[in-house]
Amino acid sequence: xxxxxxxxxxxxxxxxxxxxxxxxxxxxxxxxxxxxxxxxxxxxxxxxxxxxxxxxxxxxxxxxxxxxxxxxxxxxxxxxxxxxxxxxxxxxxxxxxxxxxxxxxxxxxxxxxxxxxxxxxxxxxxxxxxxxxxxxxxxxxxxxxxxxxxxxxxxxxxxxxxxxxxxxxxxxxxxxxxxxxxxxxxxxxxxxxxxxxxxxxxxxxxxxxxxxxxxxxxxxxxxxxxxxxxxxxxxxxxxxxxxxxxxxxxxxxxxxxxxxxxxxxxxxxxxxxxxxxxxxxxxxxxxxxxxxxxxxxxxxxxxxxxxxxxxxxxxxxxxxxxxxxxxxxxxxxxxxxxxxxxxxxxxxxxxxxxxxxxxxxxxxxxxxxxxxxxxxxxxxxxxxxxxxxxxxxxxxxxxxxxxxxxxxxxxxxxxxxxxxxxxxxxxxxxxxxxxxxxxxxxxxxxxxxxxxxxxxxxxxxxxxxxxxxxxxxxxxxxxxxxxxxxxxxxxxxxxxxxxxxxxxxxxxxxxxxxxxxxxxxxxxxxxxxxxxxxxxxxxxxxxxxxxxxxxxxxxxxxx
Amino acid sequence: xxxxxxxxxxxxxxxxxxxxxxxxxxxxxxxxxxxxxxxxxxxxxxxxxxxxxxxxxxxxxxxxxxxxxxxxxxxxxxxxxxxxxxxxxxxxxxxxxxxxxxxxxxxxxxxxxxxxxxxxxxxxxxxxxxxxxxxxxxxxxxxxxxxxxxxxxxxxxxxxxxxxxxxxxxxxxxxxxxxxxxxxxxxxxxxxxxxxxxxxxxxxxxxxxxxxxxxxxxxxxxxxxxxxxxxxxxxxxxxxxxxxxxxxxxxxxxxxxxxxxxxxxxxxxxxxxxxxxxxxxxxxxxxxxxxxxxxxxxxxxxxxxxxxxxxxxxxxxxxxxxxxxxxx
Numbered sequence: 001x002x003x004x005x006x007x008x009x010x011x012x013x014x015x016x017x018x019x020x021x022x023x024x025x026x027x028x029x030x031x032x033x034x035x036x037x038x039x040x041x042x043x044x045x046x047x048x049x050x051x052x053x054x055x056x057x058x059x060x061x062x063x064x065x066x067x068x069x070x071x072x073x074x075x076x077x078x079x080x081x082x083x084x085x086x087x088x089x090x091x092x093x094x095x096x097x098x099x100x101x102x103x104x105x106x107x108x109x110x111x112x113x114x115x116x117x118x119x120x121x122x123x124x125x126x127x128x129x130x131x132x133x134x135x136x137x138x139x140x141x142x143x144x145x146x147x148x149x150x151x152x153x154x155x156x157x158x159x160x161x162x163x164x165x166x167x168x169x170x171x172x173x174x175x176x177x178x179x180x181x182x183x184x185x186x187x188x189x190x191x192x193x194x195x196x197x198x199x200x201x202x203x204x205x206x207x208x209x210x211x212x213x214x215x216x217x218x219x220x221x222x223x224x225x226x227x228x229x230x231x232x233x234x235x236x237x238x239x240x241x242x243x244x245x246x247x248x249x250x251x252x253x254x255x256x257x258x259x260x261x262x263x264x265x266x267x268x269x270x271x272x273x274x275x276x277x278x279x280x281x282x283x284x285x286x287x288x289x290x291x292x293x294x295x296x297x298x299x300x301x302x303x304x305x306x307x308x309x310x311x312x313x314x315x316x317x318x319x320x321x322x323x324x325x326x327x328x329x330x331x332x333x334x335x336x337x338x339x340x341x342x343x344x345x346x347x348x349x350x351x352x353x354x355x356x357x358x359x360x361x362x363x364x365x366x367x368x369x370x371x372x373x374x375x376x377x378x379x380x381x382x383x384x385x386x387x388x389x390x391x392x393x394x395x396x397x398x399x400x401x402x403x404x405x406x407x408x409x410x411x412x413x414x415x416x417x418x419x420x421x422x423x424x425x426x427x428x429x430x431x432x433x434x435x436x437x438x439x440x441x442x443x444x445x446x447x448x449x450x451x452x453x454x455x456x457x458x459x460x461x462x463x464x465x466x467x468x469x470x471x472x473x474x475x476x477x478x479x480x481x482x483x484x485x486x487x488x489x490x491x492x493x494x495x496x497x498x499x500x501x502x503x504x505x506x507x508x509x510x511x512x513x514x515x516x517x518x519x520x521x522x523x524x525x526x527x528x529x530x531x532x533x534x535x536x537x538x539x540x541x542x543x544x545x546x547x548x549x550x551x552x553x554x555x556x557x558x559x
Numbered sequence: 560x561x562x563x564x565x566x567x568x569x570x571x572x573x574x575x576x577x578x579x580x581x582x583x584x585x586x587x588x589x590x591x592x593x594x595x596x597x598x599x600x601x602x603x604x605x606x607x608x609x610x611x612x613x614x615x616x617x618x619x620x621x622x623x624x625x626x627x628x629x630x631x632x633x634x635x636x637x638x639x640x641x642x643x644x645x646x647x648x649x650x651x652x653x654x655x656x657x658x659x660x661x662x663x664x665x666x667x668x669x670x671x672x673x674x675x676x677x678x679x680x681x682x683x684x685x686x687x688x689x690x691x692x693x694x695x696x697x698x699x700x701x702x703x704x705x706x707x708x709x710x711x712x713x714x715x716x717x718x719x720x721x722x723x724x725x726x727x728x729x730x731x732x733x734x735x736x737x738x739x740x741x742x743x744x745x746x747x748x749x750x751x752x753x754x755x756x757x758x759x760x761x762x763x764x765x766x767x768x769x770x771x772x773x774x775x776x777x778x779x780x781x782x783x784x785x786x787x788x789x790x791x792x793x794x795x796x797x798x799x800x801x802x803x804x805x806x807x808x809x810x811x812x813x814x815x816x817x818x819x820x821x822x823x824x825x826x827x828x829x830x831x832x833x834x835x836x837x838x839x840x841x842x843x844x845x846x847x848x849x850x851x852x853x854x855x856x857x858x859x860x861x862x863x864x865x866x867x868x869x870x871x872x873x874x875x876x877x878x879x880x881x882x883x884x885x886x887x
Contacts, residue, residue: 123766123769228754332787333787426635428630429637511616527617527618527758
């Protein structure tokens with residue numbers, strides 16, 4: 001193959017991979033940097049500094065930092081504590097508890113924010129009203145429209161990042177290390193301090209950085225709870241600017257400058273995470289000789305179990321129930337009582353209202369289309385990266401992983417710059433612009449899943465097929481694709497499920513008939529249609545949970 | 560196999576989205592009217608004109624104008640019809656020459672509150688704003704605009720963001736014209752807040768997050784109908800704000816647009832508007848008695864006079880000054 005420039009399957013594959021990545025990923029992101037750094041055709045750093053030194057922009061930067069750090073600290077503490085509890089202690093029902101602690105991952109955090117607004121807004125939140133009206137408190141016990149409120153809500157839905165990582169590390173940890181310390185006479189406290197914590201520290205840190213990465217670029221919660229109190233972070237400020245300044249170039253430019261800062265911060269976090277992981281990995285190599293000793297909680301067993309149940313009740317059951325109940329209220333502000341309940345809201349959004357019905361179908365259609373396209377593109381690109389010996393594939397890998405570190409608002413902004421007519425194609429205001437953005441956003445997921453699957457397919461299989469006279473295409477179709485199918489299916493669901501509840505990207509791109517589920521809930525809440533927003537959120541929860549459950553079933557069968 | 564099925568169904572789904580509605584005229588309406596009003600009009604319009612597929616974008620006037628500006632930038636305005644309450648916007652669009660004049664069929668039956676009427680845009684309703692307050696928490700009804708500056712409403716009176724809401728902008732502008740900026744400063748000194756949209760401040764009043772707000776008639780009355788503990792009162796100096804409707808020049812759906820304009824101004828359309836709790840522009844349509852709305856003639860007499868042209872010039876400065884006061 002090498003040397004001869006025959007235009008065969010490998011060349012087509014390579015060309016296709018490059019084209020997909022350049023068109024969908026590289027161009028939008030590059031346009032952001034270009035528009036941030038270049039003014040009227042010349043490099044202008046001073047102007048960028050000027051935008052950043054405006055009061056509103058640097059305040060948003062500082063807010064992003066404050067919120068992300070706060071959520072990281074609290075989320076890490078909560079995640080580590082619960083991980084330790086369900087893996088290393090004799091807590092009753094810890095298997096079930098472990099599953100329950102992962103539920104918040106399913107729930108979109110902006111729906112959580114909506115629920116907490118209803119529970120803890122200072123005068124009208126149901127919890128605050130209970131304390132003021134029934135228990136006679138002089139004022140609200142907690143105001144959700146504050147930094148603390150936002151951090152609290154984000155923590156509830158982001159702590160699983162640390163929880164999963166730490167659980168994994170604690171389970172994989174070589175128990176002989178702890179055993180030898182014990183045999184040498186160390187007590188439990190010393191073992192924990194000198195052996196366990198240092199061993200899981202990289203996992204804690206890497207989970208913490210994931211929380212930080214996510215929280216910094218997070219739109220939903222801050223938009224629901226912060227804007228009212230004047231708390232903006234970078235993504236909400238970008239949204240506000242794009243929507244209010246008539247799409248003027250100044251607004252888009254501010255957006256690109258903020259995006260650049262966000263991308264740099266995200267890159268820094270990812271770099272840190274890679275360093276932490278590469279340092280820590282060799283220390284936790286799995287050696288499943290026997291299970292590590294469980295710490296006996298003794299008298300604390302039941303209180304801690306009660307605490308876990310209370311935590312789950314408080315962060316999962318209470319908000320979800322609130323959503324469904326408020327969604328059934330005749331109008332917002334009425335007490336939750338049978339005579340005030342109605343099914344009209346649910347009926348209206350499911351059967352009568354185009355806005356919400358469109359939103360549901362748009363989200364499902366977008367999720368399926370993005371997942372399918374990205375899945376197939378992911379196979380092609382991963383194949384080039386993992387199996388083919390072509391120059392420049394490192395660049396492909398970098399391009400493919402780029403969106404992973406590029407926050408959603410930035411991708412959306414890049415897509416607006418690239419696809420709204422300046423370069424010949426105008427899909428602004430159509431469903432296609434959201435699809436294009438989703439493909440860019442979720443490409444990294446598909447690459448990860450497919451690369452992992454492809455690495456397990458030994459080259460000798462393809463070589464054998466080729467030696468027996470199969471063409472490259474035949475070898476791919478008959479050997480490779482069937483073998484990587486589990487990876488492809490995994491990629492499909494890794495994309496379909498998050499796309500179903502996506503908000504950050506679509507909120508910047510939606511048009512009159514192209515709302516997504518997330519956008520519908522967000523705009524209804526913003527327009528003061530709280531009961532409809534809640535009803536829609538309830539419907540969304542049912543769709544999301546059903547999809548998760550169905551997907552898990554199907555996925556298992558495929559395996 | 561499974562993947563192939565999924566592929567097929569997904570393509571079908573996406574395909575359906577992209578398919579044009581079968582042999583129908585299309586119509587995009589950008590409006591600041593809320594779902595309770597525009598949703599009903601859409602249903603009735605669809606029954607009368609099944610050949611037209613109407614889609615609307617309901618959002619605050621500020622957001623809609625931003626969207627239209629962005630669409631003009633990209634070369635294609637998606638909206639065929641614009642219907643908001645931010646009257647200066649219409650004069651501005653008229654000056655820029657992007658509006659298509661159309662004199663509605665039943666013009667003779669209409670009350671026209673707009674000076675220099677030439678058919679470029681026609682008032683569809685007379686929006687009124689009063690003080691909405693939560694009857695669960697406030698026992699004495701406010702009577703004048705100054706009453707919300709008192710201790711009863713301390714820290715809990717809201718006005719929608721005039722950058723987002725057309726009615727809020729018009730109201731702020733009119734109240735300032737009548738009472739001076741001192742009125743807004745006194746409100747702020749009493750802890751008044753700037754909220755988001757015109758719907759949101761009313762929702763917050765219904766929930767009790769706010770005790771009172773500067774509120775649009777039908778948004779408040781719709782919630783009262785549904786059982787909210789709200790009441791709407793009108794101080795003597797009334798805020799009466801026409802909501803004009805207009806067609807964009809070059810609209811590919813101009814015929815459907817004309818049908819819609821005629822429909823909302825017809826007796827049927829105006830009756831829906833009156834039933835929802837806002838003043839119609841036809842004298843042959845009455846507002847139901849259960850609403851506290853004064854008759855049109857009375858409202859016009861009590862209204863604070865409006866000078867649209869000067870409003871247009873002062874718009875940005877007014878919004879900025881108001882925002883500065885409220886965020887101090």
